[in-house]
Amino acid sequence: MHIAKTIEGIATMEHPLVHMIMNRESDVTRKLAQQIMSQTQLSYHGRKPKAAHDKNGQVRKTNLDLLSLLADLHKRLARVELTAYDNVLPWQAYAGEQHVGGTRRYGRITGLVSHSEHLSFSLQMDDQSVLKSVDGDPTVGASRTYMIADYTGAWNKGWHGFSWNMNTQEKAYLERRNLLVDGNVDYEDYVHQNRRQSIMGAPYLLLKLLHQRIEDEIKFFEREIKRLEHLGVEQPLDLVSQTRYKIAQGASQSVEVPTFTMRLDGLDYTGEYTPVSNDELGYRLARRTIRFLAHELRPMVQFMIRADEVAFYRFGLEQDFVSNWIKGPQWNHSGAHAARIALGDTLSLSYQKGLIEKKIAA
Numbered sequence: 149m150h151i152a153k154t155i156e157g158i159a160t161m162e163h164p165l166v167h168m169i170m171n172r173e174s175d176v177t178r179k180l181a182q183q184i185m186s187q188t189q190l191s192y193h194g195r196k197p198k199a200a201h202d203k204n205g206q207v208r209k210t211n212l213d214l215l216s217l218l219a220d221l222h223k224r225l226a227r228v229e230l231t232a233y234d235n236v237l238p239w240q241a242y243a244g245e246q247h248v249g250g251t252r253r254y255g256r257i258t259g260l261v262s263h264s265e266h267l268s269f270s271l272q273m274d275d276q277s278v279l280k281s282v283d284g285d286p287t288v289g290a291s292r293t294y295m296i297a298d299y300t301g302a303w304n305k306g307w308h309g310f311s312w313n314m315n316t317q318e319k320a321y322l323e324r325r326n327l328l329v330d331g332n333v334d335y336e337d338y339v340h341q342n343r344r345q346s347i348m349g350a351p352y353l354l355l356k357l358l359h360q361r362i363e364d365e366i367k368f369f370e371r372e373i374k375r376l377e378h379l380g381v382e383q384p385l386d387l388v389s390q391t392r393y394k395i396a397q398g399a400s401q402s403v404e405v406p407t408f409t410m411r412l413d414g415l416d417y418t419g420e421y422t423p424v425s426n427d428e429l430g431y432r433l434a435r436r437t438i439r440f441l442a443h444e445l446r447p448m449v450q451f452m453i454r455a456d457e458v459a460f461y462r463f464g465l466e467q468d469f470v471s472n473w474i475k476g477p478q479w480n481h482s483g484a485h486a487a488r489i490a491l492g493d494t495l496s497l498s499y500q501k502g503l504i505e506k507k508i509a510a
Contacts (some may be wrong), residue, residue: 150475151491159492161415163484170356172418176361181445188452189353190219192321199326200334209336210327215269215298215455216275216340222257227313228273229254234306238398238509246291249277253292259447261293265407267301267461269338270294297338299405299506301458343459347410347497352456356412359449360458362441368421369434376431384428387435398414407502408461414495420493463481
C-alpha cells in the first residue's frame with residue numbers, strides 16, 4: 149500500500165488539525181473551520197477553463213464549474229439576480245409574505261445549500277422581491293432558496309441562470325479567460341469532473357472529519373436540551389421562533405430519488421464535551437452552540453464536501469475510481485449499494501447508496 153504522506157498524517161493523527169478536530173475538549177471555532185476550508189480549492193482563482201469560443205470563433209459552454217464561482221461570490225455576499233425560476237417543490241404561500249416584481253428574484257447571497265443525502269445544490273439569498281408584513285409594517289427581503297441541481301444531481305430544469313454585480317477582479321478574470329458571452333457565463337456543468345479525485349485528498353478528509361465532529365457536537369447539545377427540559381428548565385421566550393402560517397400550497401407528486409452518503413472511519417474522539425448548567429443560562433448556551441454549529445459553520449463545510457462527493461458519484465462511482473496518489477487499495481464492495489476503501493492501517497472511506505421518496509411539484 150502506498151498513500152500520500154499528507155493522508156498518512158491524518159491516518160496516524162500526526163496532523164495538528166486532526167488532533168484539534170478529534171478532541172472534544174477543543175472548541176470548534178470559526179477560525180479553525182476557516183483554516184480547514186482554506187485548504188480546499190473551491191474557487192475560480194487559479195482555474196484555467198476553456199474559453200467560451202473555440203478556435204473558429206464559435207460559441208460554446210465553458211468548463212468553469214458554477215459551484216467554484218459561487219463559492220467566491222458567497223464570500224463577498226455578492227448581489228445576484230434570477231430573471232426566471234421554476235419551482236421544483238410545490239409552491240407555498242405564507243401569511244404576510246408576498247412576491248412582487250414579476251419573475252425577477254434578486255438580492256445578496258446569504259448561503260450555499262447542499263443536502264447531506266440527496267444530490268441537490270441550491271443558492272440562498274435575501275430575496276428583495278419579497279414583501280413581508282407580519283406586524284403591519286411592510287419590510288423588504290426574506291430568505292429564499294433556489295435549486296441549481298435537483299435531487300438526482302442533474303441541472304434543475306427550472307434553473308435558468310443568473311447574473312451578478314461583477315467586481316473588478318471577477319470581470320478582469322472572465323474577460324482574460326474569454327468566458328463571457330453577451331456579458332454572462334454559460335456553464336457546461338455546475339461541478340467539474342476532476343473533483344471526483346478530491347475525496348481521497350487531505351483537504352477533503354480534514355473537512356469530512358470536521359463535518360462529522362460538528363454533527364457529533366450538535367447531537368450532544370441537543371441531548372443536553374432534552375435533559376434540561378426533563379429537569380423542568382423551560383425554553384426562554386425570546387428563543388421561541390416566530391411562527392409562519394402557511395395559507396396555500398401547490399399540487400405535488402411523489403418521485404423516487406437517489407441518496408449517496410460517505411463516511412470516514414478509523415479515528416476515535418478523545419476527551420468529552422462539558423455539560424451545560426441546569427438552568428436557563430445552560431439552556432441558552434446549548435441553543436447558542438447549536439445555532440453556531442448548525443447554521444453558521446455546517447452549511448459551507450457541507451457544501452464543500454458534497455461538491456467532492458457528488459462529483460465522485462457522477463464521474464467516478466461506476467468506474468471504481470481511485471486517485472492516482474493511492475497505490476494498492478481498491479474499493480471493496482459489500483453488495484450493490486455500499487463499498488469501502490482503506491486509506492491506511494485503520495483509516496477508511498466508505499459510501500452508501502439508496503433510494504428515497506420525495507414530493508415535488510406536479
